[in-house]
Amino acid sequence: MSTDSDTTPDTEEAREQLIDLAADFYDQFADGEVPTMTIPTRTKSNIVFDEDEQVWVYGDRNSTRSAKTISGAEKILKAVYTIDFLSQQLEEDRSSTLRELYYLSESWDLDEAQFNTQDESNNLIEDLEIVSDVKREDFHMRPEESGAKVMGPLLLREQTNRGDREIHCQDDVGQGGYQIPNNPDTIEFLDNDAKFVLCVETGGMRDRLVENGFDDEYDALVVHLGGQPARATRRLIKRLHDELGLPVTVFTDGDPWSYRIFGSVSYGSIKSAHLSEYLATPEAQFIGIRPEDIVEYELPTDPLSDSDVNALESELEDPRFQTEFWEEQIELQLDINKKAEQQALASRGLDFVTDTYLPERLDEMGLL
Amino acid sequence: MTSYQSRLGEGEGIAEELAESQRAISIAEFFEKNKHMLGFDSEARALVTAVKEAVDNALDACEEAGILPDIYVEIQESGDYYKLVVEDNGPGITKEQAPKIFGKLLYGSRFHAREQNRGQQGIGISAAVLYSQLTSGKPAKITSRPKGQDEAQYFELIVDTDTNEPEISVDETTTWERPHGTRIELEMEANMRARSTLRDYIQDTAVVNPHARIEFDEPGLDESLKFERAERAELPDETEEIRPHPHGVELGTLLKMLEATDSYSVSGFMQEEFTRVGGKTADSVIANFNDRHYGRGMAWQPPKVNEDADIEAAVEDAVANKGAETTATFAAAVSDAIHDRDRVAYHEVESIVDEAADEAEADGDTTFGATVRENAVDAAWVAVTDELTADLYALVDDVTTKRKDDAAIEGLASRLADKFADEGRHQLTRDELRGYIDRAADMTEEQDDATYGDTARENVFEALWTAAEGVPEEPPKVADIADDRDTASELLSAMRETDIIAPPTDCLSPISSELVEEGLRKEFDADFYAASTRDASVHGGDPFIVEAGIAYGGELEAEGPVDVMRFANRVPLVYQRGACATTDVVKSIRWRNYNLDQPGGSGIPKGPAVIMVHVASTNVPFTSESKDAIANVPEMEDEIELAIREAARELKSYLNKRQSMQQRREKQDKLATILPEMAEKLTEVTGNDDLHIDDSLARIMNNVLVEREVEDGTVRVHIENNDDTNADVELTDIVTAEPQDTNGATVVEMDGEWFVKWSPTVGAGETAVLEYSVAGEAEFTVSVDGIEDEKLTVNA
Helix, strand or coil: CCCCHHHCCCHHHHHHHHHHHHHHHHHHHHCCCCCEEEEECCCHHHEEEECCCCEEEECCCEEEEECCCHHHHHHHHHHHHHHHHHHHHHHCCCCEEHHHHHHHHHHCCCHHHCCCCHHHHHHHHHHHHHHHCCCHHHHCEECCCCCCEEECCEEEEEEECCEEEEEECCCCCCCCCEECCCCHHHEEEEEECCCEEEEECCHHHHHHHHHCCHHHHHCEEEEECCCCCCHHHHHHHHHHHHHHCCCEEEECCECHHHHHHHHHHHCCCCCCHHHHHHHCCCCCEEEECCHHHHHHCCCCCEECCHHHHHHHHHHHHCHHHCCHHHHHHHHHHHHHCEEECHHHHHHHCCCHHHHHHHHHHHHHCCCC | CCCCCCCCCCHHHHHHHHHHCCCCCCCHHHHHHCHHHHCCCCHHHHHHHHHHHHHHHHHHHHHHCCCCCEEEEEEEEECCEEEEEEEECCCCCCCCHHHHHHHCCCCCHHHCCECCCCCCCCCCHHHHHHHHHHHHCCCEEEEEECCCCCCEEEEEEEEECCCCEEEEEEEEEECCCCCCEEEEEEEECCCCCCHHHHHHHHHHHHHHCCCCEEEEECCCCCCCEEECCCCCCCCCCCCCCECCCHHHCCHHHHHHHHHHCCCCCHHHHHHHHCCCCCHHHHHHHHHHHHHHHCCEECCECCCCCCCCCCHHHHHHHHCCCCCHHHHHHHHHHHHHHHHHCCCECHHHHHHHHHHHHHHHHHHCCCCCCHHHHHHHHHHHHHHHCCCCHHHHHHHHHHHCCCCCCHHHHHHHHHHHHHHHHCCCCCEECHHHHHHHHHHHHHHHHHHHCCCCCHHHHHHHHHHHHHHCEECCCCCCCHHHHHHCHHHHHHHHHHHHHCCCCCCCCCCCCCCCHHHHHHHHHHHCCCCEEEEEECCCEEECCEEEEEEEEEEECCCCCCCCECEEEEEECCEEECCCHHHCHHHHHHHHCCHHHHCCECHHHCCCCECCEEEEEEEEECCCCECCCCCCCECCCHHHHHHHHHHHHHHHHHHHHHHHHHHHHHHHHHHHHHHHHHHHHHHHHHHHHHCCCCCCCHHHHHHHCCCEEEEEEEECCEEEEEEEECCCCCEECEEEEEECCCEECCCCCEEEEECCEEEEEECCEECCCCEEEEEEEECCCCCEEEEEECCCHHHEEEEC
């Protein structure tokens, strides 16, 4: 795994890695063996904490796809077709989106090689990342949705198809902020006055903070996560932390799904645990809404649904959440049986979040 | 009905011998009134029945003479009537026998003997003859040619229905192309509405008689249907006649047997006429008979010391003029002998008195005449029966519940004692005893406010009946029983309640599972055949064997319910399918367990299958005289079920295997598309040479992979078994040069080619290698047997 962000393989290298993979299958055939593809099992039960990197990565358990079964043979066939496509794409130095790959497979002559769902093609790209040791971005595959937006005192240079651009993320952007490109490794940080990074789950809350001038007042880089953060967003957050030494904080709703958003920023997601070292920011801190805040600020709440309760209980078993803080908070939430949204803070007035809640919390965390 | 034809080369002797055991029973008129019972109730059915009887008859005739049957059946339109012609290649019949055979109903030894044969009751071909005569008024026309005779006989035969006497109206010699055999022509009112039934019947007959060749022609056919003999089929084993088993006879049969026997005594009759009856069993039957016929003598406990009755004194008083000492000795002897016993019955007192009297006579010169003895017996009996209530109280108390109060028991005991007081010898039958108990119990219920339910009464009855003693009477003579229906019925009951070993079963001749399968194979173009033959079993007094067969797939009709073919003693059962035990059993089986479709989980399964069941018995239990359906006898149903299940298990494993082969084929087809494409793509992407993927394919398919390697004149043939079961492989390598050092393989040379044959068993996941050497250039061709094509990859 190319963990070192400074040495991403260039296009030719990525292509060679892919073709090596195809060569492995070729050799298996040539030896009269059954072609197989072995990848780590991508489930909660097979992630382990990497003490050195302080992130969660895949454990020792592997799944093997073998051409002995029809479904295994179809998977390998699709992989080979995809490798063929990607290597051509790299050769021509073009790029495409995951969704385009899915539709493109329709044009493949063999029905068995075509993808049935986009999940299938997405998963296959991830499989290829794992076995070839090359990141999706280096295959020139991008997601349909690009990264989220940044607002704050940061000057950067981005390589675009139309040449390099220098952009200040407050002065050169509109109310919406700076749009993170699909491959944030094309960005070079030039200068900044930021004290910390504040990642915000919902668009509404981000807009509230920007409208209230929070970024200006507290020298915060406000990053909009937009639900589960895209890889580009997580990568940028990690770079902001690693390269600029900025503390990272995460501000979400107070429900189990939002805790997972924090988890993927901080610990890495289960599906992309092979890239945790590249995407996760283990030092990220959770601001709230904590179940504790629900009690403390008497926020308007909704009762937990059955699926909320299941999700909380499943988090208690998730190795990523087995810390004193999370066990305490989750058990408290199960106890009070309530959840609250970020916007619930508006029940104390529109400025409550910027004037009271965030300063109090950031102060507690020692960031102000 | 069989045995009517003389055996080949044995002349008239055999025929006469057979004739001796035959009796005539006049029921010709009975037939007219009971056509329906005999299967002649409709015109369509009458034709089927006539064919059935004539064919059965023909088959039996051939088999008994040891000739493989060759039967020709033809139905012709003949004016207003139909004409049935049945020919066989049997031994022919003598002129004298023909009328008896074809003319008299119930004529034949079969009616009494127990043997597995088709007709069984002798009411077969003669019924067809009679029917034809009654409907068309035409005589039966019979042509017969015994073996070795130059000319054939032609008879015309008509039956006088009043006297049941057949008359021959025409008798002439004629010519006939068959070297031996019999031909019968019957004209009758009939129609061909049952055409498909007829054809089925003939086909079914061919299935169940694979040793027979049958040809069938009728007006609706363009050319006759021919059913050839199965290749390996031989004549069925000759069945042995066994005497009837006492548990398997009916009253009517018993009466006829009693009439016909040469035996004088019941014991002799039992041992002579029945199977499994020896002296001891005969005695048990007689004891049971006596109990019913004569009843038992009630036995009482001798008077206790503290009771008033004194046997010794009573006997002494009853004997006069015999001298004091002799009388005293005699009386003491009687008294002692009685007191020695736990219980004593009247006839026992008689024998005790006789013994004591004989002794007294021997000791002195006194004579104890009949009168003296009688007086002594009566006196002793009066003393013994002086006080019965206490005795009865103990018996009743023993078997009734503790909840009954003393008054109720006392009441019943004293009332019973009163009943006995009326009768001198206290000898009574079961019914009489039960009557005593019932009346006494009724009275007790009425007057003492007690209850004696059926169970209590039954218990009291059993206690008293057990206490009673069988009487030492001689049973009536056979001739007397034969004249008295009631006595005969008592004998039948006695036979039935006696424990007797089951009848021998070696008298049966099943078709055998091999030939059942052969029969199905011959007549049905299916993919799979299975058959089973059960061991012999017994119901009533008759042994039986059940066989089952199943054919599946191929050309069999896939739509609708499966065909259930029923057979009894090699005869197809045509009508009353729904009333037959066989059908019931087939319906009750859960066929889904055997991978057959069964809508609703019960009933006749669906799909391309034929299920056949054959019951062979010395007496198949039919539901009626027309012999169309097997009765629901539990023992037989159990065996039918087991036989079907046995065959069905084979069907199941076949269907499972077929399904897994099908899946394997589908997988192979799919992978055969995917993998070459994958290989091509890989070649394209990597820019390498073309790939050969056969070896990978063989491993993927769990196949047996055969590969050859030739190096410096050394040939190695590898057999790699990738499956998870052993593979028995037969491999033949055909080489154009002479092989050397063949390591145990057999080598045969033919026209300059050497066949190297090798039959290893290769374990799961293992590889076997055959190594040999050839000098110089050679070409190789390998052929592999023993492995399904789906599982084999040859790369040599």
